[in-house]
Amino acid sequence: MNKPLPIRTRTEAEEALVATFDSASSNLRGASDLRAAAMARFVKSGLPDRRVESWHYTDLRSILRRAAPVRPGDFMPVERARAGLASAEAQTHAARIVMLDGIYRPDLSDLALLPAGVTVASLADALAEGDAEALGALTGEGQGADDPVVSLNTALMQDGVIVRVAAGVEAARPIAIANIMSGGAPHAAFVRSLVMVGDGAKLRLTETTAACDESETQVNEALVLRIGDNARVDYVSRVVRQGAGAISLHTLLATLGAGSEFNGFSFNPGVGVDRRQMFVRLNGRNSTLNLGGLSLLRGRQHADSTLVVDHAVPDCRSREFFRYILDDESTGVFQGKVVVRQHAQKTDGAMKSQAIMLGDGASMNNKPELEIFADDVVCGHGATVGQLDDDQIFYLQARGIPKPEAESLLLEAFAYEALELIADEQLRARFIEQTGEWLAARGAA
Amino acid sequence: MAAVKETVDRVKAIDVDAYKYGFVTEIESEKAPKGLNEDIVRFISAKKNEPAWMTEWRLDAYRRWLTMEEPTWARVDYPRIDYQDLYYYAAPKSTAGPKSLDEVDPELLRTYEKLGIPLREQEILAGVQSSKVAVDAVFDSVSVATTFRAELAKAGVIFCPISEAVHSHPELVKKYLGSVVPVTDNYFATLNSAVFSDGSFVYIPPGVRCPMELSTYFRINERNTGQFERTLIIADAGSYVSYLEGCTAPQRDENQLHAAVVELIAHEDAEIKYSTVQNWYPGDSEGKGGIYNFVTKRGDCRGARSKISWTQVETGSAITWKYPSCILRGDSSRGEFYSIAISNGRQQVDSGTKMIHLGKNTTSRIISKGISAGRSNNTYRGQVSAHRKATNARNFTNCDSLLIGHDCGAHTVPYIESKNATAVFEHEATTSKISEDQLFYCTQRGLSDEEATALIVNGFVRDVLQQLPMEFAVEAQKLIAISLEGSVG
DSSP, X not given: OOOOOOOOOOOHHHHHHHHHHHHHTTTSOSOHHHXXXXXXXXXXHOSOOXXXXXXXXXXXXXHOOSOOOBOOTTOOOHHHHHHHHHHHOOOSSSEEEEEEXXXXXXXXXXXXXXXXXXXXXXXXXXXXXXXXXXXXXXXXTSTTXXXXXHHHXXXXXXXXXXXXXXXTOBOSSOXXXXXXXXXXXXXXXXXXXEEEEOTTOEXXXXXXXXXXXXXXXXXXXXXEEEEXXXXXXXXXXXXXXXXXXXXXXXXXXXXXXXXXXEEEEEEESOOSEEEEEEXXXXXXXXXXXXXXXXXXXOTTOEEEEEEEEEEXXXXXXXXXXXXXXXXXXXXXXXXXXXXXXXXXXXXXXXEEEEEEEOSTTOEEEEEEEEEEOOSSOEEEEEEEEEOOXXXXXXXXXXXXXXXXXXXXXXXXXXXXXXXXXXXXXXXXXXXXXXHHHHHHHHHHO | XXXXXXXXXXXXXXXXXXXXXXXXXXOOEEEOOBSOSHHHHHHHHHHTTOXXXXXXXXXXXXXHHHTOOOOOOSSOOOOOOOGGXXXXXXXXXXXXXXSSGGGSOHHHHHHHHHHTOOOSHHHHHSSOXXXXXXXXXXETTEEEEETTHHHHHHHTOEEEEHHHHHHHOHHHHHHHTTSSSOTTSSHHHHHHHHHOOBOEEEEEOTTOBOSSEEEEEEEOOSTTBOBOBEEEEEEOTTOEEEEEEEEEOOOOSSEEEEOOEXXXXXXXXXXXXXXXXXXXXXXXXXXXXXXXXXXXXXXXXXXXXXXXXXXXXXXXXXXXXXXXXXXXXXXXXXXXXXXXXXXXXXOEEEEOOEEEEOSTTOEEEEEEEEEEOTTOEEEEEEEEEEOTTOTTOEEEEEEEEEEOSSSOEEEEEEEEEEOOTTOEEEEEEEEEEOOHHHHHHHHHTTOOHHHHHHHHHHHHTHHHHTTSOHHHHHHHHHHHHHHTTTOOO
16 A cells, blocks of 8 residues: 655755754664664655655644754753753653654653652663663564654664552552653654563553754654553543644554553643654553543644554453644644454444534634454544534523524533543643633634 | 354355356347457447447547556555456447347347346336336446437436437537546546547436436446447436446456446426436355446536436446535525445455535435345445535534445445534444344244345445336345345354
């Protein structure tokens, strides 16, 4: 199916990315073979455009006109970073891991609250030392190997963290990973983190991508998550405060062991261009997957959630629920693919994507895909696109609520239904607050 | 385990390649030499005494085809087609303009009899007193006879082979041919434009309700021939036509190529209902032989309040690549797509529709039922899109898949694109197997597994069957049962 694309000229950004790799290879520590192979794949594929099926609605080749440079390692705007960090904070009781411009910074992190049985190490150090386990786990199960953004991340990853949760450990406090971009001139970062959760362990993990100002940052993050048998992970990823020209690319490569549970949620209250791709493989029987997301977009913002849920074994259950509110000329993209392999009998899968279009110029693209090779399954998906219901607005107006408030009320309810999937109360409260702010800004405009 | 063994034996005995329509008619036929080049295109054009503009049109398409690449995005897998190893033209020899059925080669008539096409009026009317069907039979690419022409002419309806329309109504053909499916639309449509041999042409004048159902029957007979028919239906303002299409092909070891193009044009307030029952030879149980069905079908709702409705029952072909679409250009126009796609053996189906909402208040409805059995793969691929100006566009899509057996696949690939805030799109899809409870209920009442499955499947596809004209609905129901033979176990 993936036939080579016709030869085309490289864009300026593609040239710059290749040049970055050539010039930075001395600074990029460890995993040199892996990096070189990934770069070779990227050179072959280039940045994905509309002709690449999985990137059809997010034409990265034309979005990424100029590839911003990566900051040199000695650039340390620590004070700015602290200020930026404060704005990215959502949980007061979490152990904090901070990456600044793509580099793990123990000095900015706060590991005092790290639960016993959980260790944190620098990925770059591990790769430099040739840590075989880290190297082996780094690419997940090869999911997304053909993806140009994953290839770029593998080739250019600067640093990241390796979080290990020992078997049976129930981490009482959440772990919050923050990727902070110091801002100023446009710059890029490539971060790869590895989270390994042992059998029977429990972990709450938050990942925040934030910038210290409204500059045009380009972040390419990848998180590899290995969930052991009977373990449970509650994961929330979010983006905050980025410039209108910012591009945020995030890839999750997750595998679930038998009897495990993974609840993932991504919250996007509006950034320039955001693409979240989630490759999740259910590798053990009786595992449960819940993925959710909420995107609130305005202006010319663009949010893309692309999932590949791979049911590799029988008796698993997956639920996906994504909602979008699209104002002005924003664009929402939902691509969800559920694969049920031949032996994955008794799979129970349901996927739903819903969008409310507020702006006349807004667009929504839905592509919920089912790829099913087993017969004893129950799988379904639903997708809706529409406006607020006139009848509902009328109902509220008839009860004396002015139209703008009625709209806000209905939108709030629409958003909350998605946010209810978040288990962490503090986070949920913060997101509800942010949704309120977003709606208030809409009313004010 | 005994039960499993028993089932395996039974399936073996039934054998999916027990193709009911697998026979070869020995009729002398006239073939163009193998292969494709400009001379062949000219040869085909000359055979049909086509005017110069038509020859040029074909040659232009051929030249463009040379620059194109075969599409690979569909979820189908087949060995590369050697386009130079095919015959692009084969005509039954005795077709020097038959004026009536009596002039048609009796051998050919017997073929139709075996197929069960009601070519003669009395046959059609047997049992169905009130309905009339006019048949244009395309036998290896050449329209053999068109019945009921006089009566149709009285109503002003033009129903004739397209090769004839090129001569008798060049202004209509010139105006509409290629206006819905452009010459360069896709690889197979371009190939068709270059070498199309024949097909049906229908024109319904303004305000006329076509007095009978129009029908055409395609059959590929000659070895190694591709069939490239071209259908063009124009419903002028305020008119109505219902068109039926049926297809079969004899059983052969080699794969046969079928690349048709169907263009529908509905003007203001016009309605076209296009129904297809396709049971080309699907290949044997090992996937050997069978038809490659690469068809481009598209309807253009050009005028306000026009309506185009596609209904299809796809049970045959080794590979199906077919997306009957509607371009909803006129304000308040409506597109409908009802589909049953059944795959068994090693069949591969990649089918669906496109509903392109361009005008205001346009509505569309998609009901797709996919059933996969044996070792087949069945994909629904559809697109619904609303243009910026498609205010109040509405779509409802429902695609359900049913899986029978462990080795088949059912896939759903919908593209839902809305660029207008007032558009409301709803899409739902489910995939499941036949419920054990339902099967048990049926078997408990004395039905065999196979009967029970056929009953449940017929219930599953009922929404679509109801859309078919009556003569077709009965045939389709039988076909569904035949197609699923040997799949239960």
